[in-house]
Amino acid sequence: MKGRVLNTSIMASLTAVVVVLWGMLASVPKTSAIPAFSRKYQTSCTTCHNNYPELNDFGEAFKKNGFKFPKDDEVFVKEPPVLLGSKAQKEAFPGAVYPGEIPGYLPIAFRYEGNFTLNRKQPTGGVVQNGFTPRTDIFAPNTFTILAVGTFGQNLSFWIDDDISVGAANANGGMGDGWLKYSDLGHGIGLPKNALNVRFGQFELDLPFTQAKSIYLSPFDIYGEGNVAGTLGTANNSTIFGAPQRGIEFGGTPNNGNFDWSVAVTNGSNVGTATRSSKDVYVRLSQKFNLERDPESRNAIQAAGPTGPRDHTSIRLGFLYYYGKNQQNQDGVPFPGLATIEEPFFRVGGDMRFKYRKLELFGLGMFGHDDNHLFTAGPPATTGVAPAVKFSGGFAGANYWFYPWLIGTFHYDAVNSHADFVNGAPASQYRTRNRFSPGFQVLVRANIKVVGEYQYTFGRPYTDLAGNTLFFRPNTFQTGIDYVF
Amino acid sequence: MNPSRIAAKAAVAASLIVVMAGASQANEIKGKVSVQGIKSVESIAVYVDAIPDKKFDAPKDHVVIDQRKMAFIPHVVAVQQGTPVEFLNSDPVGHNVYWPSISGNKKLSHNLGTWPKGEKKPFQFNDLGVASLLCNVHPEMSGYVVVVPTPYFAVTDKDGNFEIKNVPAGKYTLKTWSEDGKPTTQAVDVAAGTVTVDLTVKK
Numbered sequence: 001m002k003g004r005v006l007n008t009s010i011m012a013s014l015t016a017v018v019v020v021l022w023g024m025l026a027s028v029p030k031t032s033a034i035p036a037f038s039r040k041y042q043t044s045c046t047t048c049h050n051n052y053p054e055l056n057d058f059g060e061a062f063k064k065n066g067f068k069f070p071k072d073d074e075v076f077v078k079e080p081p082v083l084l085g086s087k088a089q090k091e092a093f094p095g096a097v098y099p100g101e102i103p104g105y106l107p108i109a110f111r112y113e114g115n116f117t118l119n120r121k122q123p124t125g126g127v128v129q130n131g132f133t134p135r136t137d138i139f140a141p142n143t144f145t146i147l148a149v150g151t152f153g154q155n156l157s158f159w160i161d162d163d164i165s166v167g168a169a170n171a172n173g174g175m176g177d178g179w180l181k182y183s184d185l186g187h188g189i190g191l192p193k194n195a196l197n198v199r200f201g202q203f204e205l206d207l208p209f210t211q212a213k214s215i216y217l218s219p220f221d222i223y224g225e226g227n228v229a230g231t232l233g234t235a236n237n238s239t240i241f242g243a244p245q246r247g248i249e250f251g252g253t254p255n256n257g258n259f260d261w262s263v264a265v266t267n268g269s270n271v272g273t274a275t276r277s278s279k280d281v282y283v284r285l286s287q288k289f290n291l292e293r294d295p296e297s298r299n300a301i302q303a304a305g306p307t308g309p310r311d312h313t314s315i316r317l318g319f320l321y322y323y324g325k326n327q328q329n330q331d332g333v334p335f336p337g338l339a340t341i342e343e344p345f346f347r348v349g350g351d352m353r354f355k356y357r358k359l360e361l362f363g364l365g366m367f368g369h370d371d372n373h374l375f376t377a378g379p380p381a382t383t384g385v386a387p388a389v390k391f392s393g394g395f396a397g398a399n400y401w402f403y404p405w406l407i408g409t410f411h412y413d414a415v416n417s418h419a420d421f422v423n424g425a426p427a428s429q430y431r432t433r434n435r436f437s438p439g440f441q442v443l444v445r446a447n448i449k450v451v452g453e454y455q456y457t458f459g460r461p462y463t464d465l466a467g468n469t470l471f472f473r474p475n476t477f478q479t480g481i482d483y484v485f
Numbered sequence: 486m487n488p489s490r491i492a493a494k495a496a497v498a499a500s501l502i503v504v505m506a507g508a509s510q511a512n513e514i515k516g517k518v519s520v521q522g523i524k525s526v527e528s529i530a531v532y533v534d535a536i537p538d539k540k541f542d543a544p545k546d547h548v549v550i551d552q553r554k555m556a557f558i559p560h561v562v563a564v565q566q567g568t569p570v571e572f573l574n575s576d577p578v579g580h581n582v583y584w585p586s587i588s589g590n591k592k593l594s595h596n597l598g599t600w601p602k603g604e605k606k607p608f609q610f611n612d613l614g615v616a617s618l619l620c621n622v623h624p625e626m627s628g629y630v631v632v633v634p635t636p637y638f639a640v641t642d643k644d645g646n647f648e649i650k651n652v653p654a655g656k657y658t659l660k661t662w663s664e665d666g667k668p669t670t671q672a673v674d675v676a677a678g679t680v681t682v683d684l685t686v687k688k
Contacts, residue, residue, distance in 0.1 A: 043555060044624040058578075058622075071577035075554060296601070302579055302622065304599030309581060309622045404621075446624065 035109030035447070035484050036149050037067065042078040045446040045484070050311070051399070051407050052447070052484065053213040057302050057311045064194060064253040066157045066183035067150065070301055079105040081153070100153050107150035114139035115217065115451075115480030139480070141166050143173060157181045159203075161212075174271065176212055177244055179203045186252070195254040202246045202271065206262035206284045208318050208351035208364055211242045215399075217453040217478045218437050221413040222366050222393045227345065230423035233372035233386035234335065235343055237326045239280070243270040247279070258288040260318075268324045276327035286318030286351070315354045322347040326370065337381035345370035349394070363396035391417035393432075405443040409453070412436050434458040452479035512652045514637070514659065514673060514680050518645040522688030523665045526645030528561035529686060530631040532638035533649065534658040534670075541636055543567025547607065550618070550628060552580045557618050557628025561664065563638040564630060566613055571605045572597060581621045582606065587632070588614030615662060631662050661686055 038045060045052050048059030055063060061070045069076050085099030117137040148160040158180050163173025179201030186196035204212045211223045223242035229235035246269075251262030261284070267273075268280035290298050291313045297303040303312040326343045329335045349366035368391045373383040397411030415433040439453030455476045518529050547569040551558045553576060564570060574580045583596035593614070597606045599622060610616065610632045618628035631638075637657075639647040652675050659682060661669040666686035673682055 041555075042625065046624055047622070069578065075577070300579055300601060302599070304579055304581065309579065309599050 035147065036103075036105065036107045037062075039105050040079050040103065040107075040150075041069075041076050043076075046404070050401065050404075051215055051441055051443065052449070053210075054215045058309075061257060061301050064257045066155065066181065066194070066197075079103070081151075100156075102152060103150040107148055109147045109149070109484060111143075111145040111147065111482070111484045113141065113143045113145075113480065113482045115141070115478045118477045120475040141173075142168055145173070145176075155183050155185075157183065175202065175244075177201070177203045191252075192254040194257075195252040197251055197253075199249040199251070202244045203249065204244050205241060205264060205266075205282050205322075206249065206251060206260070207241060208284070208286065208320065208349075208353070209362060209395075212244070215407075215441060216409065216411060216437065217439065217451060217480075218411075218413075218435070218455050220364075220395050220411070221415045221433055221435060222364070222395060225368065225391055225393065225415055225417065227368050227370040227389050227391060227417075227419070228423070229370075229372050229386070229389045229419055232389060232419055232422060234328060234341055234375050234383065235326070235345075235370040235372040235389040235419075236328060237343070237345055237370050238270075239268050239322075239324065239326075239345075240270060241322075241347070245270060245280075245282075258290070260284070260286045260288075268326075276325070276330070278325045278327060280322065280324030282320070282322045284318065284320045286316055288314050288316040290314050310357055311355045311360075313356050315352065318351040320347070320349045320351070320366075335375050335381065335383070337378060338375075338383060341373055341383060343371040343373065358401040360399040361396075362398070363394065365392075365394035367392045389419045391415060391419070393417075407441045407443075409439040409441060410437065432458075447485060448483040449481065450479070451482055452477070454478075511650060512654055512675050512678060512680070514649040514652055514675060514682055516647055516682035516684060518641050518647065518661065518684045518686055520645070520663075520666060520686050520688075523663065523686060525643075526641055527643045528559070529641040529645070529647075529661055529663040529666070530561060530563040530633070530638060531641065531647045531649065531659065531661050531684065532563060532631070532633040533635045533652065533673075534660050535634040536655070536657065539635075541565065541634075543609075543611075544636065547571050549573055549605075550630070551575050552582075552620070552626070555580075555623050555626055557620075557626060559628075559640070561629045561631065561640055563633055563640050563662075564610055565636045565638070566632055566634055567609060567611055568632075569607055569609045570630060571607045573605045574600055574602055577602050579622060580626075581619075583619055583621060584616040584630075585619065587612050587616050590614065629664060659684070 037048070048055055048062055050056040062068065081101040081104045083099065083101050085097060087099055089096050089099040117140055119133050119135050121135060122133055142165070143163055144165045145161055145163050149158065151157045160178045161176040163176070166173035179199050181197060181199040183197045184194050185198055187193070204210060209220065211219055214220070219242055224240050226238040226240050227235060228237065245264065245266035247264050247266030249262055249264035251260070253260050264282040266280045266282060269275045292298045292303050297312065302309045323346045326345055328341045328343065329338055330340050332338070335341060345368070347366060347368045349364060351364040353360070353362040370389045372386040372389045374386040376382045376384070393415035395411050395413045397409070400408045402408060413433070413435040435458070436456045437453050439451065442450045444450055457475055518526050518531065520526050544565055544567065548562060548564055549571045550562055550573070552572070552574045555576060562570070572582045579599045579601050581599040583594070585591065585594045587593035593612050595608065597608060600606060610630060613632050613634055616630040616632070618630060620626040637649050637652050639649045641647045654675050654677065656672065656674050659671045659673045661684055663686050666688055669684050669686050671682065671684060673680060
């Protein structure tokens with residue numbers, strides 16, 4: 001009875017919060033406060049986003065063109081750049097600094113996200129694997145992000161984003177991306193437009209589906225999967241796809257962006273300093289097939305019909321491969337008496353995105369494999385070959401635009417890792433981590449969203465071999481606000 | 486014929502010519518619009534409202550509204566009922582044209598679709614009222630077609646001046662429409678020559 005009263009109280013509070021939230025948002029005045037490119041071009045977020053931060057066809061073309069309109073960019077720029085030297089200075093080079101330019105507007109934008117979280121009731125009397133999880137948490141992660149994005153003239157573009165505050169703690173989110181890109185490097189040797197670009201710095205890999213700029217409240221689980229053997233051996237690889245990498249990336253989008261390629265050389269330690277001498281390599285290839293019936297739309301940047309623009313009916317198929325050599329014991333500490341242990345690893349996957357009018361379907365499958373060793377302390381200390389540590393999984397989902405401002409979302413995540421199960425790392429009794437996450441997103445304004453997602457995790461708290469009750473992620477409902485300006 | 490009768494007939498004929506000339510004389514309504522609580526006096530439509538028992542043929546000449554640099558140009562167009570309007574896209578990006586209603590009547594909404602640079606799409610505005618032109622590719626774009634019942638209309642310049650030419654003598658109702666202000670109505674008596682009218686549009 002008490003529990004029912006408590007639940008009723010929580011639901012009443014939730015309803016009250018949502019009502020107050022809606023009330024507040026309904027009274028928001030008409031805003032022109034939109035991020036950097038909106039200011040530069042005096043255009044709405046919806047020019048490039050169907051549901052920010054996800055890009056629509058035009059937004060993709062804009063991004064692939066080095067943050068410029070695909071045609072006659074200068075016609076649309078409402079805030080002209082500041083020239084760092086006249087264009088004629090090119091003739092004086094190398095006797096003068098090559099002329100450049102900086103944005104005439106302040107290329108700064110901000111984003112705030114805060115959610116209300118309602119967790120599943122935690123079982124009592126058991127060992128709680130991830131610590132105590134309160135039933136509710138208001139305004140988490142409470143993140144404030146600054147973005148500096150723009151162009152330095154015809155070929156150079158830049159992106160820097162940093163979480164100034166997460167959970168009201170100063171800058172503990174740190175920098176996301178920070179890179180400089182030179183577009184159309186192959187122009188001088190006759191390559192098609194944007195067939196060869198180069199990007200330096202810290203960046204999210206050219207993933208089939210972005211994690212950093214995802215529309216979802218919960219991450220794609222497979223992107224967070226490292227590969228740690230634990231009791232099964234020495235493999236201890238924390239490289240994940242869900243965090244940026246530091247490195248150099250060559251890539252291109254010839255054929256009007258229908259074909260994408262990229263090859264990146266990275267530290268492999270995500271945002272940390274290098275932990276091994278060797279570098280990792282990431283390769284991605286994808287091809288978009290335009291399924292639009294109307295021949296005019298097939299050639300246009302955006303498909304269109306009597307009801308206006310929409311993304312093309314299309315399917316993009318892709319492939320990814322990541323290779324590295326995890327090097328351990330370089331300092332001789334973890335495995336005394338042994339030299340460096342080298343454990344090559346790879347990730348391989350395929351992906352698909354299908355767009356039809358208001359519907360978007362997508363999916364990704366991935367397999368991870370790390371060489372592994374058995375360590376014997378000795379003396380003498382020795383290593384032997386152990387079964388490789390593997391994982392597999394992926395995600396599939398759909399988005400549907402009921403209205404341009406009301407989007408239904410859904411994604412299903414699966415990660416299957418025997419090592420995780422054996423070691424009690426986040427895994428259920430089925431050796432898998434499966435999650436079903438339906439949600440909604442409401443664009444209250446082009447730059448303000450109310451979002452919600454229910455995360456249902458398959459597998460309940462269970463008792464492991466040692467008799468401990470393990471509590472893997474509780475089912476959660478999250479709703480909150482997200483705005484950019 | 487008696488010279489005096491000839492002279493009298495000539496006088497009558499001359500008088501008729503003068504009267505007829507007066508009836509078809511190019512009278513005009515000139516004036517200036519001032520505003521209260523509105524930022525600009527530009528692009529305010531001023532027109533003669535429907536004249537009882539008087540019908541006008543739809544004009545054959547079309548009007549062109551351009552989409553250039555992601556804006557409808559001109560921003561406000563007044564047209565007589567039945568006027569064909571051509572929507573041109575001069576931008577190197579696709580533009581759409583639609584209006585969700587005409588003066589709030591959603592049954593009169595229309596979507597012309599989306600088309601690329603250099604192409605035009607026509608539409609004949611047969612319903613009186615104001616069509617709010619929108620582009621669903623670029624939501625910041627807006628324009629207005631003010632469909633009026635008579636061929637006597639004008640749109641104010643940047644100083645608020647307007648000039649409606651070729652208005653026959655008579656008593657009319659002058660009306661205004663503006664993007665941000667309330668409609669203004671004023672009676673006007675047009676005689677020979679120019680009538681000057683000052684109007685005030687309030688928010």
